Amino acid sequence: VDPAYGGQGLPIVLNQCLYEMMNSANQAWAMYPGLSHGALECLHAHGTEAQKATYLPRLASGEWMGTMCLTEPHSGTDLGLLRTRAEPQPDGTYRITGQKIFISAGDHEMSANIVHLVLARLPDAPAGSKGISLFVVPKFLIAADGSPGERNAIWCTGLEHKMGINGSATCQLELEGALGTLVGEPHKGLASMFVMMNAARLGVGNQSLGLTEVAYQNAAAYARERLQMRALSGAKAKDKPADPIIVHPDVRRMLLTARAYAEGGRALAVYIALLIDKMLASDDADERRECADLTALLTPIVKAFLTDNGWIATSHCMQVYGGHGYVRDNGMEQFVRDARINMIYEGTNAVQSLDLLGRKVLADNGAKLRKFGKIVAAFVEDNGTDEAMQEFVNPLADLGDKLTKLTTELGMKAMGNADEVGAAAVDYLRVCGHLVFAYFWARMAKVALAAQAGGDSFYAAKLATARFYFAKLLPETAGLIRSARAGLAPLMAMDEALF
Template identity: 80%
Template sequence: MPTYTPPLRDMQFVLHEVLDVTAALQAMPAHAEIDADTVNAVLEEGGKFAAGVIQPLNAPGDAEGCTLDKATHTVHAPQGFKEAYAQYVAGGWPALSCDPAYGGQGLPVTLNQCLYEMLNSANQAWTMYPGLTHGAYECLHAHGTPEQQALYLPKLTSGHWTGTMCLTEPHCGTDLGLLRSKAEPLADGSYRITGQKIFISAGDHELAENIIHLVLARLPDAPAGSKGISLFVVPKFLVHADGSLGARNAIVCTGLEHKMGIHGNATCQMALDGALGTLVGEPNKGLAAMFVMMNAARLGVGMQSLGLTEVAYQNAVAYAKDRLQMRSLTGAKAADKPADPIIVHPDVRKMLLTARAYAEGGRALAVYTALQLDHELSHPDEDVRRAAADEVALLTPIVKAFLTDNAWLATSHCLQVYGGHGYIREWGMEQFVRDARINMIYEGTNTIQSLDLLGRKVLGDGGKKLKAFGRKVAAFVEDEGVDEAMQEFVNPLADLGDKVTKLSTELGFKGMGNADEVGAAAVDYLRVCGHLVFAYFFARMAKVALAKQADPATAGDPFYTAKLATARFYFAKLLPETASLIRSARAGSASLMALDEALF
């Protein structure tokens, strides 16, 4: 069975030594009292919960899955999930970064994201129950009426109620403009909502007293397409004005999806038959309101994949150190044993280092993005908030798509390290691979993320957001370019920055003549930008590690030796992928669109 150890040392390195988060957070009145000891203590306790409570439920929960009682439309989560959730609520974890006005602890988003990395490493399927709840909280916090906020937010904050997002319909996935669910207004200002939803994660269960569904539907006079979508809050059990629960609402689970992975999370087919709900935000403006939850979910999915990358790496390393197979090509390394451990073989090391680099680079990007989100939400300077919002918008599709693509590669590599044993359930690796695959699909496929990055976030504003991030990269390159020890990191970073600028301009001109050029290049382009961001953070991490090695007090710390080795591997073996990606992006759409569809 797999094991998990929270990577607290690397988290602390990114938080305190690379990003100096406490100084950044203390500039915000909401977080002025936070210090490194508080951050470390919260993460240590969160790690204990992840590793000690929910990780042991991961493999059994995957084997058991969820079950539906069709007579009562009640879903039962795997054994132990409900008890673990009760312990999570009792510990105050759902409230960690929520607004104190609704019972939250008011801690930074940055800290909450680190917690979620550990939870996802331990048990992604379980973590989706509270994870989606936090997204529902954020949506109602941003767009709910005062009455809705007073009624729902305290219970969502405490975790006594959970939340979902009900978007997808059988005929309608990403293109939500096609949805058919209807909302009929009632005299009292509420609505009766009727329709079918599918792929609703955590759509029904018994972990919490109530489930608050955020549902997209159309009003009777709504315009066609995405401009005619409204958002409604539809509770599983109706809620009285005093917060007490009433009758069961007419929204039920009619079936469970039989999935490749995340078996411990209830992915439901939901039927609404005149379910009572209230409007969130303005009529026909529901998609904009729902995007608060969708963007939170996209960052959350990135954390899911970061968590899987880390736990797969940990277990593959342990196996590679223990498994004996053949001799090293350069002579026996364990002469007292009949064969050498497989970690001596170059390709095994390449697979392990790929997973390690994608975990460490992903962690730096994820924590940095969360810190920018804290700036956007809490910094007193409006210009800082605006710049941070732009950067979060630019980085969100990269966090979602690049980290999930990398997790698919990393978990597959880690399974490969096990050889035939990787294919066997008891080792746990095949579950990581299965769970990782969904993350590239839901909350907007990675192609959608790529089109969002290139079409909206880069070309849509004339490159403003990309240029702002590029100025940070350029400033770092200029500052470190005179340091001989940093040349191996700074030079390829500067080179890739120039290439991204040229590629962006070229694709912009091509796209003006033929929009298919943008569609043909977008996936390659996002991956190139992902490597630019990773290269920037690996260079920053290398700078810190070099300084620590030069300091007599920390010169012998193996952590910094390993960090530099991982950074060097990244620049030598992973960053060169950008050359072929750029060439592919420049190849255009002609070869993709030339074949008549009848000949496929």
């Protein structure tokens, strides 16, 4: 956060690492400061000087907290359908009326005020998403001395009864002529809100990363202690009535899957945080542009790939506990319940996939993808003759070539029928996610190989996990590529009346 408004000015990388631990501790609670941070950054980027002076110091200090109010009962992914309206007032303020749902941290008494960022339409707004404006609407109106004053006309009319994240108040909000002020330009609200939305998408990926790690740590500890059956190859703990379940190959498969997804996800999350730090701090315009392009490309992958993996990993880790994971006593089922929302909110993973293939790849003829491809190619070139790296470099290079061919093929199909993008996008994102993970796992393997002679168990474990990833998880891409190439026809052949 900008020190001019009471922040510490620390790098995004540090924030990323802190929030992973917070999400491991309690994802639902960590949403409160996370949303406040997003609201602060949005106002910092697009607010007036008066708005910044009023809201930013209090959001930075935690005295006030923030939300983002987008969704309406009839308008979820398609924000162009929203109906909340904003009526201009003679003094330059606006009276905002409408209903919002699924508003995380929408109402509570943990802070003296709540700063709602609300999307609404002005009377002269064009139809669709190009007619949406952004407003800041405080729960309590701001008094002349800057303190919370009278109650604003924005009310919590109900709490959602959810599968997970039950520590977060997910509210239905009713605005009945609530007083607000315009943020940014009229009809440009969606673009302004994307500052918060993009940060939120990275944050959601981090939520699943935190859940993956905490689920893994618990499951690994349980697997070392839980005694059940003997190993198929003979007793391993002969002094005990049964072997610890960690001796069984399939238990190890589940544990290593979670570990590989946690450590690969962490590498990607820290990398994109570093890109954002460079984008914000560099004096070199070309470097800023390069970092912005890579961030744009990788954001939907962070959001969708890490959350899909988080769902897989938390489910696996609950499975390690068997029936003891299904009951509430051990907390494993909460990780699974909490992980499920991450694939839905802040743009469903299918929407992220469409964004990646349609907007981030095909829209610029693959320019952003080629930038990442050059990074991968340079690594392959630098390490291609290292015999010890062949088991990592060769699959990475092979997948890079296959992704290039797949992208070209899908681009040609899309020119004939745009629905081909929708048919292939989810598979395509997962292939891209594996390419990114394979690159980072190859980098980590290189470091571990160089350090293994020192006898540090950290590097031994890293190398073993890398080998597991390349042998057991990366091969998923073969089926995904085949599925993506199958295209639209198998999905659309059946008449909708037959569903």
